[in-house]
Ligand SMILES: CC(=O)N[C@H]1[C@@H](OP(=O)(O)OP(=O)(O)OC[C@H]2O[C@@H](n3ccc(=O)[nH]c3=O)[C@H](O)[C@@H]2O)O[C@H](CO)[C@@H](O)[C@@H]1O
C-alpha cells in the first residue's frame with residue numbers, strides 16, 4: 433500500500449510555487465467542448481489525477497486532447513459523442529461539467545448521476561433547473577441524467593437556490609451558446625468562476641458580471657478555440673500557508689493572488705500568524721504560540737470549505753477553545769476520527785466541531801478520507817511526536833501535485849513509500865541463499 437510517512441518536528445523554510453488551480457482547470461477543459469472550430473491551448477495546468485480523468489472523458493467523446501509540460505491542447509471541432517459513463521463520474525464528480533457544453537453545442541448530453549461522496553450528498557438539481565429554464569428536456573433514470581433540446585437553448589432568467597459553483601459553471605457554459613440573454617442570479621462568486629468566464633470570453637462569449645452575484649450572458653452562435661493561462665491554486669496555496677504556520681516556519685508561497693486567499697489569511701492573522709503580500713508571493717511566518725479562533729465555512733468570499741480540514745489541523749495547535757462550523761457540506765468531518773487517532777481532543781456537535789488546544793499531537797497510522805483531509809493529516813504529522821503514516825493517497829493525488837516532495841524541499845522529513853515494493857524486496861532477500 434502506498435503511504436506518506438512524515439516525522440514531526442521540522443520548521444519549514446524557503447519558497448514554494450503553487451500549481452494552476454484544479455477547480456478552475458476542470459471547467460475550463462470541459463468548456464473547450466463548445467469550440468466548433470480552432471484549438472484551445474491551456475497553460476499552467478497541474479498534472480493531477482482529476483486532470484487526467486477529464487482529459488479521458490473528452491477523448492472518450494472524440495475530442496483530441498494532448499497534455500505535456502503543463503499545457504493542454506484540445507481540438508473539439510470534429511463531431512463528438514455526447515455521453516460520459518459512470519466509470520468517469522465515479523472517479524471525479526466534476527465530470528458533470530460536460531453537461532452544459534454538450535447540451536449547448538450538440539442539443540444532447542447524457543452523464544451518469546454522480547451520487548453522494550465522502551463530504552456530503554451533492555445533488556445537481558440546480559444545474560438541471562438552469563438547463564430546464566433554457567428549454568432543455570431533462571430525463572433522469574437508470575443512474576443517468578439525459579438532456580435534450582430541439583434547436584438552440586433559449587436565454588432565460590435563472591435564480592439559484594444555493595450559490596453552487598458547479599451549477600454556475602454549467603449554466604454559463606450552456607448560456608454562452610444559447611439564443612438570447614441569460615441572467616443568472618444568486619450565483620457563485622469564486623475566482624474559478626471568473627477564470628472560466630474570462631476563458632469563454634476569449635472564445636467569443638459575451639459574459640459580464642462573473643465574480644458578482646448576478647451574471648449576464650448574451651448568447652452567441654459560435655465559439656472558437658482560445659489560449660488561456662490558469663490562475664494559481666488558492667487551496668494548494670492555503671495548504672502551504674498552514675504548513676508554514678503550524679511548523680513555526682518562514683515560507684514564501686508563489687503563484688497565487690493574495691485576494692484569493694484573503695478569508696484564510698484574515699483568520700490565520702487572528703491566530704497570530706504573520707502574513708505579508710510581497711512582490712513575488714505571500715510571506716508566512718508562524719508564531720511561537722497560536723491563539724484559538726472560530727471559523728465558519730461559507731461560499732466565496734467567505735472561508736472556503738476546501739480549507740476546513742487543514743485549518744482544523746492548525747486550530748488543534750492553538751491555545752484555548754476553537755470552533756469550526758461547516759455550512760457548505762453536511763458531512764465534511766470524516767477527518768475528525770483520524771485526528772482523534774493522533775490524540776486530538778475534538779467534539780462534533782451538529783455542524784460544528786469544538787477543539788481544546790493546544791494538542792500534543794502524536795504520530796499514528798491514518799487514512800485520507802478525502803483529498804483535503806489527506807493534506808490536513810500530513811500537516812498535523814509535521815508537528816506530531818514520532819511518525820505519521822497517511823494512506824488512501826488516491827484522494828490526495830486528485831488535488832495535489834508532488835505534495836510530499838514540495839514539503840521535503842521546505843525541510844520536512846517526509847517520504848512517499850510503497851509498502852508492497854518493500855515487502856516484495858524483503859521477501860526476495862529472505863528467499864536468497866548465500
Ligand atoms: C471541482 C470543483 O470546483 N469542486 C468545488 C466545487 O464543488 P461543487 O461545484 O460540487 O460544489 P457546489 O458549490 O455545487 O456545492 C455547494 C453546496 O450546494 C449544494 N448543491 C449544489 C448543487 C446543486 O445542484 N444543488 C445543491 O444543493 C451542495 O450539496 C453543497 O451543499 O465547489 C465546492 C464548494 O466551494 C468545493 O468544495 C469543491 O472543491
Ligand SMILES: C=C(OP(=O)(O)O)C(=O)O
Pocket residue numbers: 455525526551738803804831
Ligand atoms: C471537494 C473538492 O473537490 P471535488 O468537488 O472535485 O470533490 C476539493 O477540491 O476539495
